Amino acid sequence: MRTSVLVHDNARGSLDAIRPALMVPSLAEALAHAWRAFRDAAEPVNVSQVQHRSPFRYPGGKTWLVPEVRSWLSTHTVDRFVEPFAGGASCGLMVAAEGSARVVLGELDPYVSAVWNVIFVAPKKDARWLCEQISGFRCTVKNVRDTLAVEPRTTRDLAWQTIVRNRCARGGILAPGAGLNKSGEAGKGIASRWYPETLVQRITDLVEMRSNVDFVECDAFDLLKKWARRRRTAWFLDPPYTASAKSAGNRLYTAHTIDHVALFAAAAKCAGPVMMTYDDSPEVRKLAAKHRFAISTVPMKSTHHEVHRELILTKD
Numbered sequence: 001m002r003t004s005v006l007v008h009d010n011a012r013g014s015l016d017a018i019r020p021a022l023m024v025p026s027l028a029e030a031l032a033h034a035w036r037a038f039r040d041a042a043e044p045v046n047v048s049q050v051q052h053r054s055p056f057r058y059p060g061g062k063t064w065l066v067p068e069v070r071s072w073l074s075t076h077t078v079d080r081f082v083e084p085f086a087g088g089a090s091c092g093l094m095v096a097a098e099g100s101a102r103v104v105l106g107e108l109d110p111y112v113s114a115v116w117n118v119i120f121v122a123p124k125k126d127a128r129w130l131c132e133q134i135s136g137f138r139c140t141v142k143n144v145r146d147t148l149a150v151e152p153r154t155t156r157d158l159a160w161q162t163i164v165r166n167r168c169a170r171g172g173i174l175a176p177g178a179g180l181n182k183s184g185e186a187g188k189g190i191a192s193r194w195y196p197e198t199l200v201q202r203i204t205d206l207v208e209m210r211s212n213v214d215f216v217e218c219d220a221f222d223l224l225k226k227w228a229r230r231r232r233t234a235w236f237l238d239p240p241y242t243a244s245a246k247s248a249g250n251r252l253y254t255a256h257t258i259d260h261v262a263l264f265a266a267a268a269k270c271a272g273p274v275m276m277t278y279d280d281s282p283e284v285r286k287l288a289a290k291h292r293f294a295i296s297t298v299p300m301k302s303t304h305h306e307v308h309r310e311l312i313l314t315k316d
């Protein structure tokens with residue numbers, strides 16, 4: 001295959017040196033190995049340079065993985081991108097916004113699903129109502145408590161409560177037991193993460209994209225069953241990290257019970273390309289090796305600014 005490559009002057013010598021190897025089929029594996037080493041040496045992505053499209057601040061969110069998913073997807077010819085553990089859906093929303101494939105988002109948690117249902121499924125007037133609620137809200141501890149104390153009667157009520165809880169709970173955690181962040185970040189109070197204009201803009205932009213996004217409130221395994229045989233469907237699987245005893249998924253999500261053995265078996269059966277992410281543990285590496293996933297790691301910066309590496313497992 002012939003292709004054009006844009007190279008910085010400083011990297012030209014290296015490219016010229018490896019150019020002959022690019023045509024030697026027996027060196028393909030060595031090149032893939034070199035590429036993984038090259039990527040392993042890379043710095044974590046600076047998330048402030050990635051466009052944020054989600055209305056959620058999501059624990060375990062994958063904004064930092066957006067460039068990686070974009071470049072992986074560009075090496076495949078697909079017309080669908082399915083993200084069955086959507087959460088804040090940073091990667092799926094990037095794909096939908098850039099139009100590289102039609103996007104299917106799935107999520108089991110009813111609170112998170114309510115927001116996606118209002119944005120992508122319900123009549124557009126519900127999304128407008130949600131935006132009005134956000135614009136008109138004075139974010140004080142009393143108002144937050146009063147809003148969360150109401151028994152939601154409709155999906156849009158539930159979506160509204162979810163937005164408030166997600167913005168005002170410690171760490172954005174929606175699972176039971178997460179307290180309100182009353183002192184806020186840097187002592188800025190409960191409204192330290194309440195950005196009404198940004199939220200309204202993001203929701204409005206997403207509603208504009210609804211013809212390119214399907215949202216389904218369901219178990220990830222149902223989506224896997226439904227679409228697994230399609231070759232031109234790419235999968236991005238980011239389940240709660242609960243495969244090893246040290247993982248934090250149990251604390252972060254309301255829906256956290258996953259049969260990881262069954263998930264790997266289902267992912268391995270997909271006819272199209274699959275990318276999975278996990279925290280690094282021997283249990284996960286073993287499952288990945290068993291199902292012949294390629295294993296690599298990507299650096300990310302935690303909320304405490306520590307750099308650690310997460311597993312990226314791919315099957316192409």
Ligand SMILES: C[S@@+](CC[C@H](N)C(=O)[O-])C[C@H]1O[C@@H](n2cnc3c(N)ncnc32)[C@H](O)[C@@H]1O
Nearest residue numbers: 058060061062085087088089090108219220255
């Ligand atoms: C690690 S988070 C996904 C984060 C997401 N990639 C992002 O960028 O924000 C995992 C999500 O899977 C959801 N979940 C857990 N079990 C599920 C299941 N069986 N089916 C679908 N979603 C599930 C959780 O509610 C949570 O939102």
